[in-house]
Amino acid sequence: MTAPLIPRLSVIGVGLIGGSWVRALRLAGQVGHVVGCGRNEDNLKRAQQLGVIDSYVTDPALAVVDADLVVVAVPLGSIGAVFERIVGHLPAAAVVTDVGSAKGAVVAEARSKLGERLADFVPGHPIAGTEKSGVEASFPDLYRGRRVILTPLDETRSEAVELVRRAWQVAGAMVSTMSVAHHDEVLAATSHLPHVLAYGLVDSLSRWTDREEIFQYAAGGFRDFTRIASSDPVMWRDICLANHEALVDALERYSADLDALTEAVRQRDGERLEAVFRNARQARERFLAMLEG
Amino acid sequence: MTAPLIPRLSVIGVGLIGGSWVRALRLAGQVGHVVGCGRNEDNLKRAQQLGVIDSYVTDPALAVVDADLVVVAVPLGSIGAVFERIVGHLPAAAVVTDVGSAKGAVVAEARSKLGERLADFVPGHPIAGTEKSGVEASFPDLYRGRRVILTPLDETRSEAVELVRRAWQVAGAMVSTMSVAHHDEVLAATSHLPHVLAYGLVDSLSRWTDREEIFQYAAGGFRDFTRIASSDPVMWRDICLANHEALVDALERYSADLDALTEAVRQRDGERLEAVFRNARQARERFLAMLEG
Numbered sequence: 001m002t003a004p005l006i007p008r009l010s011v012i013g014v015g016l017i018g019g020s021w022v023r024a025l026r027l028a029g030q031v032g033h034v035v036g037c038g039r040n041e042d043n044l045k046r047a048q049q050l051g052v053i054d055s056y057v058t059d060p061a062l063a064v065v066d067a068d069l070v071v072v073a074v075p076l077g078s079i080g081a082v083f084e085r086i087v088g089h090l091p092a093a094a095v096v097t098d099v100g101s102a103k104g105a106v107v108a109e110a111r112s113k114l115g116e117r118l119a120d121f122v123p124g125h126p127i128a129g130t131e132k133s134g135v136e137a138s139f140p141d142l143y144r145g146r147r148v149i150l151t152p153l154d155e156t157r158s159e160a161v162e163l164v165r166r167a168w169q170v171a172g173a174m175v176s177t178m179s180v181a182h183h184d185e186v187l188a189a190t191s192h193l194p195h196v197l198a199y200g201l202v203d204s205l206s207r208w209t210d211r212e213e214i215f216q217y218a219a220g221g222f223r224d225f226t227r228i229a230s231s232d233p234v235m236w237r238d239i240c241l242a243n244h245e246a247l248v249d250a251l252e253r254y255s256a257d258l259d260a261l262t263e264a265v266r267q268r269d270g271e272r273l274e275a276v277f278r279n280a281r282q283a284r285e286r287f288l289a290m291l292e293g
Numbered sequence: 294m295t296a297p298l299i300p301r302l303s304v305i306g307v308g309l310i311g312g313s314w315v316r317a318l319r320l321a322g323q324v325g326h327v328v329g330c331g332r333n334e335d336n337l338k339r340a341q342q343l344g345v346i347d348s349y350v351t352d353p354a355l356a357v358v359d360a361d362l363v364v365v366a367v368p369l370g371s372i373g374a375v376f377e378r379i380v381g382h383l384p385a386a387a388v389v390t391d392v393g394s395a396k397g398a399v400v401a402e403a404r405s406k407l408g409e410r411l412a413d414f415v416p417g418h419p420i421a422g423t424e425k426s427g428v429e430a431s432f433p434d435l436y437r438g439r440r441v442i443l444t445p446l447d448e449t450r451s452e453a454v455e456l457v458r459r460a461w462q463v464a465g466a467m468v469s470t471m472s473v474a475h476h477d478e479v480l481a482a483t484s485h486l487p488h489v490l491a492y493g494l495v496d497s498l499s500r501w502t503d504r505e506e507i508f509q510y511a512a513g514g515f516r517d518f519t520r521i522a523s524s525d526p527v528m529w530r531d532i533c534l535a536n537h538e539a540l541v542d543a544l545e546r547y548s549a550d551l552d553a554l555t556e557a558v559r560q561r562d563g564e565r566l567e568a569v570f571r572n573a574r575q576a577r578e579r580f581l582a583m584l585e586g
Binding site for chain 2: 127128129146147149186187189190191193194195196197198199200201202203204205206208212213214215216217218219221222223224225226227228229230231233234236237238240241244247248251252253254255257258259261262265266268270273274276277278279280281283284285286287288290291
C-alpha cells in the first residue's frame with residue numbers, strides 16, 4: 001500500500017467547500033488523518049459523525065500541528081486572522097492553501113501575515129458550489145469536471161503548487177494557473193457582477209410600488225435570473241469588499257453598455273437591439289458548448 | 294352532449310402559445326372546429342398532422358369566416374396587419390383576442406384598425422412560455438396554474454371578456470384583469486427589464502478582452518442568470534419596441550439603483566451591501582412562496 005498524497009490534512013473551516021474536497025480525497029484514498037477546525041463545535045462534531053474529519057480542535061494553531069497540507073476554507077473576512085494564528089505553528093514542510101473567491105485581498109493578507117512562509121502558500125479558488133452551504137451539503141463529486149484556479153506568487157515554491165494541483169486533480173477538477181489580478185478581473189465579470197446585478201434587481205423591485213403584485217406576475221425566467229440573489233448575503237458582502245476594485249471596474253463597464261442599450265430602446269432602434277440580442281444569444285451558445293465540451 | 298364553449302375557433306399564428314391553448318381547449322372538449330392560419334404552409338400542415346388544427350388557410354380574412362373566437366397569436370410586429378386584414382370579415386358575434394407581451398402597442402393598433410369592432414376585442418397576455426417555440430413544442434398543460442392578464446378597454450363588451458376568461462380558465466389558467474398601462478409597467482419590471490439585463494450582460498462580456506477565457510471560468514450561477522439571453526432575439530426586439538416607454542422607465546430606475554450599489558462597493562460600505570443583499574434574498578423568498586402558494 002502506497003502512502004497517501006497527504007498523510008495529514010488540516011481543514012480550517014469545515015463547510016461545503018472544504019468538506020467536499022476532503023470527501024473526494026478520502027474516496028480516492030489520498031488522505032490520511034484529517035483534523036477539522038472551526039469556531040462552532042456542534043458543526044465539527046457533525047463533520048466527525050459524517051466521517052468527513054477524524055478529529056477536531058477549535059484553535060487553528062493546534063489544528064496545523066504535524067499537517068502536510070493546511071486548507072483554509074473560512075469566509076474571506078476571517079482568512080487574515082487564521083494566517084496570523086497559524087504562522088508560528090506550521091510544520092517546516094507544510095503547504096497552505098485557501099479557497100477564497102477573490103485572490104488579491106487574500107494575497108495581501110498572506111503577504112502581511114505569513115512572513116517567510118509565504119513561499120508555502122498557494123492561493124486557490126474552486127469555481128464550484130451550490131446554493132446550499134455547510135458540511136451536511138458536502139459531497140465528493142462537487143469538483144468533478146469543474147475548474148480550479150491557482151494564483152501562485154513569484155515567491156511560491158513550485159513543489160507547493162504541485163501538491164495543491166494534484167490534490168485538486170484527485171478530486172476530479174481541471175486546474176489552471178493565472179495571475180492574481182487576472183483571476184480577480186475574470187471572476188468580477190462572470191460571477192461577482194452577475195450576483196450584484198441579480199441582488200440589485202430584486203432589491204429594486206421590492207421597493208417599487210405594488211411590489212407584491214409585481215412579483216405575483218413574475219414567471220420562470222425571472223426565477224432563473226434571480227436564483228443567485230438567494231445566495232448568502234454575508235458571504236457576498238465579503239466577496240464584494242474583497243474584490244471591490246475589479247468589481248467597480250466591471251460595474252462601470254456594464255453600466256455604460258446598459259446606458260447605450262437604454263438609449264437604443266428610447267430611440268426605438270430595433271436594428272441595434274436585435275444585433276445586441278443576437279450577439280448575446282450566440283455568445284451564450286458558445287459558452288454552453290464550452291461547458292459541455 | 295352540450296355544445297362546446299367555442300364551436301368554431303380561428304387561430305392566426307399557430308405556434309407554442311396559440312397551439313398550447315387550442316390543445317387545452319380540445320382536451321376539455323370545449324372547442325369544435327379549429328381553423329389555423331399562418332404564412333408558412335409547412336408549419337400549418339404540421340399543426341394539422343399533430344391534431345392541433347382541423348383545417349388551415351393562409352389568408353387571415355378567410356380564417357375568420359364563421360369564427361366564434363379569433364385568437365391572434367402572431368408576433369407583436371404583425372398584429373396590426375392582421376387586424377387590418379380581418380376587420381371587414383369578422384362575423385357579427387365574433388370575439389377577438391391576442392396574446393402579445395405588451396398591451397399598449399397592441400391596443401393602439403386595435404384602436405386604429407378595428408373600428409367599431411374594438412368592442413369585441415379583448416387584449417390578453419398569458420404569462421407562460423418555454424425557451425422553445427413552434428407548434429411542435431406546444432402542449433395542453435402550458436397554462437395550468439399560470440397567470441393570464443386581460444386588459445379590457447372601456448369599449449370592450451363584457452360578454453367578450455367573459456368568453457375569453459372562460460376559455461383561459463378551461464386551460465387551467467388564473468385570469469386577472471388590469472389596465473393596459475399597469476400591465477405594461479408590471480411586465481416591464483418582471484420580464485422585459487430582466488431580459489434586457491441578461492442580454493446586455495452576455496453581450497458586454499462577449500466584447501471584453503479575453504472573452505473566450507472569461508466564459509471558460511463561468512459557472513452554474515452564470516448559466517441560470519443568462520438563460521433568458523437565449524430567447525428569440527427578434528421576438529424580444531419587438532417586445533422592447535412595443536413597450537419602450539415602460540421599459541425605459543424601468544431601465545432608468547434600475548440604473549439609478551445600480552449606480553448607488555456601485556458607489557457602495559467603491560466606498561466599501563459593507564453594511565449597505567449586506568442590507569441590500571439581505572433584502573433581495575428575503576424578497577425572493579417571498580416571491581418563491583407566492584409561486585408555490
